[in-house]
Amino acid sequence: TPMVFAGDEIGLEGAWGEDSRRTMPWDRPERWDQGTLGVYRDLIALRRGEAALRHGGLRWLHVSEDAVVYVRERAGERLLILAARAAHRPVRLPLGARCLPVYGDAELSPEADGTVTLPADGPAFHIWRLARS
Known part of the structure; x- marks a missing residue:
């Protein structure tokens, strides 16, 4: 909250x-x-405007000293969230989904194996909508 x-x-x-x-x-x-x-x-x-941010479940994907990554999801909607208080090591995730920007200016391009590398800048806050490839 x-x-x-x-x-x-x-x-x-x-x-x-x-x-x-x-x-x-x-x-x-x-x-x-x-x-x-x-x-x-x-x-x-x-x-x-995003029901998953108000009512969705939460699944942690990464936690480090300077960054957290999690998914908020509910039926038919999944949002990937990165909150970083400082620059940090890049986070690679095997998402198997397209990542459409919702908040923040970072475009994510999945690699051939479905993994994505999240931005490593900070402080920063990003949200992407996850869509099946």
């Missing part, structure tokens, strides 16, 4: 303890990070 804390959605800064509880500038939208707010809005709309 996604979590937003005390102004994350507008780029409100703060480190630890009391510094992380700075006053929310409700009446000063010029101080908001519009790019960050736009990403949050896009992700909220994506979650609302």
